[in-house]
Amino acid sequence: MVTAGVGAGGALAVGADEAPASPARNPAPGGPPAEQFHGTHQSGIATPQQRYAYFAAFDLEVGDPKGKRLSTERIATNFQHLMERWSGAAERLMRGRPAGPLPVNRPGAPADSGVADGLPPSRLTLTFGLGPELFDTIGRQEQRPRHLRELPAFSTDQLQPAWSGGQLFVQICGDDPQSISHAFRALRGRAPGLARLRWSQQGFLGRFGDATPRNLFGHKDGTANPRAGTAAFDDAVWVSGPDEPSWFTGGTYLVFRKIRMDLPKWDTSTALQQDQSIGRRRDTGAPLSGGHEFTPPDFGRTGPDGEPVIPPDSHLALVRDIPMLRRSYNYDYAFQARAEPAGEHDHHGADRPGHSHDDPLHDHAGTGHDTYDTGVLFCAYLRDPGDFIRAQQKMAAADRLNAFIQHTGSAIFAIPRAVQPGRHLAAALFPQR
Amino acid sequence: MVTAGVGAGGALAVGADEAPASPARNPAPGGPPAEQFHGTHQSGIATPQQRYAYFAAFDLEVGDPKGKRLSTERIATNFQHLMERWSGAAERLMRGRPAGPLPVNRPGAPADSGVADGLPPSRLTLTFGLGPELFDTIGRQEQRPRHLRELPAFSTDQLQPAWSGGQLFVQICGDDPQSISHAFRALRGRAPGLARLRWSQQGFLGRFGDATPRNLFGHKDGTANPRAGTAAFDDAVWVSGPDEPSWFTGGTYLVFRKIRMDLPKWDTSTALQQDQSIGRRRDTGAPLSGGHEFTPPDFGRTGPDGEPVIPPDSHLALVRDIPMLRRSYNYDYAFQARAEPAGEHDHHGADRPGHSHDDPLHDHAGTGHDTYDTGVLFCAYLRDPGDFIRAQQKMAAADRLNAFIQHTGSAIFAIPRAVQPGRHLAAALFPQR
Numbered sequence: 092m093v094t095a096g097v098g099a100g101g102a103l104a105v106g107a108d109e110a111p112a113s114p115a116r117n118p119a120p121g122g123p124p125a126e127q128f129h130g131t132h133q134s135g136i137a138t139p140q141q142r143y144a145y146f147a148a149f150d151l152e153v154g155d156p157k158g159k160r161l162s163t164e165r166i167a168t169n170f171q172h173l174m175e176r177w178s179g180a181a182e183r184l185m186r187g188r189p190a191g192p193l194p195v196n197r198p199g200a201p202a203d204s205g206v207a208d209g210l211p212p213s214r215l216t217l218t219f220g221l222g223p224e225l226f227d228t229i230g231r232q233e234q235r236p237r238h239l240r241e242l243p244a245f246s247t248d249q250l251q252p253a254w255s256g257g258q259l260f261v262q263i264c265g266d267d268p269q270s271i272s273h274a275f276r277a278l279r280g281r282a283p284g285l286a287r288l289r290w291s292q293q294g295f296l297g298r299f300g301d302a303t304p305r306n307l308f309g310h311k312d313g314t315a316n317p318r319a320g321t322a323a324f325d326d327a328v329w330v331s332g333p334d335e336p337s338w339f340t341g342g343t344y345l346v347f348r349k350i351r352m353d354l355p356k357w358d359t360s361t362a363l364q365q366d367q368s369i370g371r372r373r374d375t376g377a378p379l380s381g382g383h384e385f386t387p388p389d390f391g392r393t394g395p396d397g398e399p400v401i402p403p404d405s406h407l408a409l410v411r412d413i414p415m416l417r418r419s420y421n422y423d424y425a426f427q428a429r430a431e432p433a434g435e436h437d438h439h440g441a442d443r444p445g446h447s448h449d450d451p452l453h454d455h456a457g458t459g460h461d462t463y464d465t466g467v468l469f470c471a472y473l474r475d476p477g478d479f480i481r482a483q484q485k486m487a488a489a490d491r492l493n494a495f496i497q498h499t500g501s502a503i504f505a506i507p508r509a510v511q512p513g514r515h516l517a518a519a520l521f522p523q524r
Numbered sequence: 525m526v527t528a529g530v531g532a533g534g535a536l537a538v539g540a541d542e543a544p545a546s547p548a549r550n551p552a553p554g555g556p557p558a559e560q561f562h563g564t565h566q567s568g569i570a571t572p573q574q575r576y577a578y579f580a581a582f583d584l585e586v587g588d589p590k591g592k593r594l595s596t597e598r599i600a601t602n603f604q605h606l607m608e609r610w611s612g613a614a615e616r617l618m619r620g621r622p623a624g625p626l627p628v629n630r631p632g633a634p635a636d637s638g639v640a641d642g643l644p645p646s647r648l649t650l651t652f653g654l655g656p657e658l659f660d661t662i663g664r665q666e667q668r669p670r671h672l673r674e675l676p677a678f679s680t681d682q683l684q685p686a687w688s689g690g691q692l693f694v695q696i697c698g699d700d701p702q703s704i705s706h707a708f709r710a711l712r713g714r715a716p717g718l719a720r721l722r723w724s725q726q727g728f729l730g731r732f733g734d735a736t737p738r739n740l741f742g743h744k745d746g747t748a749n750p751r752a753g754t755a756a757f758d759d760a761v762w763v764s765g766p767d768e769p770s771w772f773t774g775g776t777y778l779v780f781r782k783i784r785m786d787l788p789k790w791d792t793s794t795a796l797q798q799d800q801s802i803g804r805r806r807d808t809g810a811p812l813s814g815g816h817e818f819t820p821p822d823f824g825r826t827g828p829d830g831e832p833v834i835p836p837d838s839h840l841a842l843v844r845d846i847p848m849l850r851r852s853y854n855y856d857y858a859f860q861a862r863a864e865p866a867g868e869h870d871h872h873g874a875d876r877p878g879h880s881h882d883d884p885l886h887d888h889a890g891t892g893h894d895t896y897d898t899g900v901l902f903c904a905y906l907r908d909p910g911d912f913i914r915a916q917q918k919m920a921a922a923d924r925l926n927a928f929i930q931h932t933g934s935a936i937f938a939i940p941r942a943v944q945p946g947r948h949l950a951a952a953l954f955p956q957r
Contacts, residue, residue: 143701147858199794204787205742205806206854210730268576269730272740272856272898280791291858297643297702307705309638354637358713361632373638421639423705425580425724465705 125212128182130509131341132329133516135216136416136472137319140304141264144294144420145271146347146468147279148257148502149286151228163230169285170229171521173259174219176281178515181217181274190277194284206273213267215274219516220260220345220504228258234520236330236339236505238476242346245487247498254349254500257289262345262470290500292349294420294468303376303384306421306467307352308495310369311376313417314384327414328472338519341508343472346479349422349500352466357495368491370407378407404489413482415473424464466496476503558645561615563942564774565762566949568649569849569905570752573737574697577727577853578704579780579901580712581690581935582719584661596663602718603662604954606692607652609714611948614650614707623710627717639706646700648707652949653693653778653937661691667953669763669772669938671909675779678920680931687782687933690722695778695903723933725782727853727901736809736817739854739900740785741928743802744809746850747817760847761905771952774941776905779912782855782933785899790928801924803840811840837922846915848906857897899929909936 126134151166151173161169180190187210189203226235241256261278263271279288296304303311317324330342357365362373370388371378378388379400388407394400401408471479487493507517559567584599584606594602613623620643622636659668674689694711696704712721729737736744750757763775790798795806803821804811811821812833821840827833834841904912920926940950 145858193791195792197792197794199796200792201742201795201798201806203742204740204791206738206740207730208738208742208807209732209735213731267731268728268856269738269854272728272854275856275858276787276791280788288858293856293858295701295705297640298646298700299642302642305639305641305702307637307639309634309636309641354709355713358626358637358709359628359630359633361630362634363632365634373634374641421702421705423701423708423726425578425708425721425726 123214125186126214126216128178128185128217128509129512132343133218133506133509134185135218135262135264136328136343136418136506137324138214138216138264139319140296140418141214141216142266142296142298143264143268143271144468145261145263145275145291146293147261147263147275147291148222148289149259149261149282150289151225151258151286152284153228163228167229167231167521170225171515171518173282173285174517175515176285177217177219177261177278178510180277180281181219184270184274184277185212185215185217187212187215190274193277193280195280204273204276206276207270210267210270210273213265213270215263215265215267215270217274217278218262218264218506220262220506221517222256222258222260222502222504224256225258229520231520234336234338236342236344237335238344239503239505242476242483242501242503243480245483245498247487247493248501249497249499250501251499254290254292255502257502257504259286260345260347260502260504292422292468292500294422296420304421306419307354307423307465308357308365308369309373310365310371311384312419312467314371314376315411316417317414323414324416326474328416328474330474338517339505339507343474343506344476345504345506346469346471346473346476347500347502347504348469348498350466350469351464351497351499353495353497354465355463360495367402367405368495370401370405379405402491404491406486406490406492409485409490410482413473413478414475415471415478418470418472420468420470422464422466422468472506556647558619559647559649561611561618561650561942562945565776566651566939566942567618568651568695568697569761569776569851569939570757571647571649571697572752573729573851574647574649575699575729575731576697576701576704577901578694578696578708578724579726580694580696580708580724581655581722582692582694582715583722584658584691584719585717586661596661600662600664600954603658604948604951606715606718607950608948609718610650610652610694610711611943613710613714614652617703617707617710618645618648618650620645620648623707626710626713628713637706637709639709640703643700643703643706646698646703648696648698648700648703650707650711651695651697651939653695653939654950655689655691655693655935655937657689658691662953664953667769667771669775669777670768671777672936672938675909675916675934675936676913678916678931680920680926681934682930682932683934684932687723687725688935690935690937692719693778693780693935693937725855725901725933727855729853737854739852740787740856740898741790741798741802742806743798743804744817745852745900747804747809748844749850750847756847757849759907761849761907763907771950772938772940776907776939777909778937778939779902779904779906779909780933780935780937781902781931783899783902784897784930784932786928786930787898788896793928800835800838801928803834803838812838835924837924839919839923839925842918842923843915846906846911847908848904848911851903851905853901853903855897855899855901905939 126138151170153161153166155161184190192202223239223241226232263274265271303314306312317327328343330339366372366379376384377386380389380392388401390399390401390408392400473479510516510518559571584603586599587593617623625635656672656674659665696707698704736747739745750760761776763772799805799812809817810819813822813825821834823832823834823841825833906912943949
């Protein structure tokens, strides 16, 4: 199954081929140390959250250039080739080195795009995942993680196929968007012939320092997260135990949701409506039952009217006690995002709720820019996606926030554990025989 | 012409109405001091370039909600209202204060979106401009700056109307994208009924410190810029003298071009082809005639073949000695940018040069994401746009870079001088009589 070419390439790709023709990049001195590609768990999960993120999903090529269907064995070999290329490039990029020559480069072409020359790694992390369909495509159904299936439909979903799914996933995080753009280009340039880009997303976080970052509702987002390095974190995030395939030990699941916020509607609702939708005060992040940001909410506390001060249909009341790491990013594409297929778009355009000409914050100029696409790229890392599904079903049924949000994209991935030098990601799916 | 309402609003809007209901934001201590809204020249031009930029163009509303054409006098009054609102909000935002209540807010709505609560100003600047058509729309043709007309068509243009033109312009720069998103939302929320968004763009620069930033070709971009505070800078940038309307003294022109880079083609060309297209070495930024980044190019120097080592059709040879400040940003929308009108898009989609399925870096997954939109948001501030036009005509005729770039958007704006407290931007267009 494993061809000689793959084996040799694997040995070469991971850290060994420091592209001789490429001049060493010259990172500026100072700054935090580089994050590590090799180890137990992939970086970019327990890593303190960086300020920018580039997310992308790819699908494996299943046909040759003439359109003939490739054999499952050939697709599996291609998958391993891509993992070798990506593992090698990721390891170099995270150290602030050139990515190395593209596989399609002509003689004389530079070994790297050079756009990050002189930039430090800026805590760059590259994190890779595998979608449910991949295991069928590469003929490894028996190795599929136990909970890796497409999420069920939720009653409030308004998903666009163009923002959903994918066989391969890349999360690129860092504190410098130019390093991130550089890394994405290096990965993408290694995919042709093996995989095609399906979708991409970009997000940011304000420089909140040690404080919990705010989302575009102005609320703190991530207050209830477990702290990296604690048993609670490890229990919530990392897969272990006999109910999962052994290759997946030390991995995790990622639930990714593109959630558009109806900011014009939000901005013209009252502060009380907003806080009651969340269940917390916007200014301090404290639960409406009192205290400070980290005071446990008191769902039994009632107000003068006898009603709970934290509404039972508030977001806080519905999603409490779900063991997961939320590592979300804000996005603000203004009018850039036009990924809805043209037909869909034309059909729903001006008639979509909240997008009429009368809506004071939905203004058009006849240029075709009629989608105001801003919100949150929700990322939940967790050991059991069933916990997310149960919470999302409760939210879909009752959450007051539903009046202000639309889930427009969705995907789930298995995030393999990290590897040691000389191995490529997910190599354990293909044991040497 | 100036109504009592406008006059009173003007006095209130600029710095005086510190929205009583809005809690003071609590900027984190430390960080650079806030940039100044008031003064001689608008900030965001001589300001050392920040790391992020959000550009947007608006058009004034010319009809009432029922579609009836407004009088020129009414449109001019609306324009002044908007300048009052924007001037007041900009002054507060640049100090790290809440923007103040939206004009459309309901009772009980918060005075600010809160998304920047706790964030320092991060060198936020808001810079405003006026497009050629504006002066007709508000009946001030006689006040139009002498060089403010739409740029001529260049032979290499591939402009999209959706990315071009505009009566009003906003440039929001800063070191924190969340502060920038906050500021854009505050400006946009003040436009309904007065103006409509026409287009928006977002860019970034890597954290290159004191070094010249690199563009997505990997080359240093801005080496020849005049230094702020020098006579060369002032001569190149600021309008003065009797050949311009007096209200425009201390202003400047902005030429804005959205330039898409064909990175797949660039990445598979040779290092020699790349350097000869630019006229400089990628690694050091030195001209091909030798020396270091800031060594003057020697266009007479020839190589062993008798040809000039800096090709006469290189970018450097064609654009030398143009007095302007280039303050450009890189952009990488991946597949987000779909602003081409659907009809155009469907028509040109897969047949557009460089976008075929065979192109190794232009891969599709059947999701409608078939535009790889990455390049530079070219911003030139200069006293005489004629200098840009002459250079662009030479470039369109001969520049080797044309093989790797497409100009897909274009606009020109007059950037008024700054104002003193109590006045709104462009108030000098409406002298009190």
